[in-house]
Amino acid sequence: MSPFPVGPDQIWYEVRHRPAPGTRALFLDRDGVIIRDRHYLRDPDGVELLDGIVAIMRAAQRSGVPCIVVTNQSGIGRGLFGWPEFYAVQERMLEDLARAGVAPAAVLACPHHPEAKAAYRLADPPMRKPNPGMILRAAESLGLSAAESLMIGDKGDDMAAAAAAGLSGGILVGPGEAAVAMPVHRAGDVRAALEPVETWLADGAPASRLRAAETHATG
Template sequence: MADGTGTSHKLTEPGVWIERIGDRVFPPHVPALFLDRDGTINVDTDYPSDPAEIELRPQMLPAIAAANRTGIPVVVVTNQSGIARGYFGWSAFAAVNGRVLELLGEQGVFVDMVLACAYHEAGVGPLAVADHPMRKPNPGMLTEAGKRLDLDLQRSLIVGDRLGDMQAGQRAGLAQGWLVDGEATAQPGFAIRPLRDGSDLSDLLTAIEMLGRDVRS
């Protein structure tokens, strides 16, 4: 599938985008830092489609930097129902995502893979799919990244601004996640930690550093 922008090679099916960023090589069975995009990495402007409007949330920069420094892959997993609803196309997504990556690069941090799912029950045409396995809260994007990068999902972390991000992490077998502006809760095998202030961020950075020590040992 192509939309006139040369993005077809990143679409593994009409509603799934998978892009490997850079060429860093990781050891087998390494944990990852999974990040939602809109509302987590960048300010959510309600179906972002204009690169000029993209603004980073500075809170996530230290976490990405810590993962980069310790050799942990950073993987973006983002729902993009605006594509399914016809608000914009994959070309606009590519432009916005490129701007996000550019702004991160200007801050000296980077991600290693981006996965996006455009399927939604309110979509049109082939994108009108309810409860697609790739769409969060389903774990498909995380498990697909796990296969492609040979990740240890159980030791991996996820950060997002919606409960659906946390549910995707739990269903993928992760043990913990950080919920932006959320509350701490615990379910069997999965802990949700809040990410609201500097103390919470310090806890996240400590968790990332600990994973990095495991990778290097």
């Protein structure tokens, strides 16, 4: 049996603390949102928290909103590294976050890819973003209110997964493109995502406020 929280479906699903049922959640991509995207990171020494992520997670936690990490890890499917390396990277990330007083409630990671090695190869992996599988699994098993939840990502696939899962909106950091039927606020970097997150946390109608924020941001 695997020493890691990986089920028969090969998905890493780890609940670190269980949120109150019915709560909304802040879904976070890992690479390019929590830590610098170093492409197939397998060395814990490459972990570098991005500016602004601690403030965002702190604001969410202060409001009783759990942070849920959903990360594509096709490097595992491609045979570039394994769950032990993923675990080592994650432990370093969690240590750095804990030192700053924040912690995700759950982490989900998907190793599948259409071009992965046979054991991990799926033509259209339901758990891999842009598909909504990881978000739906977390929302259903933790009893979260997906329709009131928000996603921060650095790729259009993050926004597509959020939209397909029925989330209320997303914040796209960096230059990515997103064509989705969901309000998407564009932030230049993670630090710039704090303001729309705070708006969302303070407001019961996140979608409309995000639209307003987007209009404001684009002038």
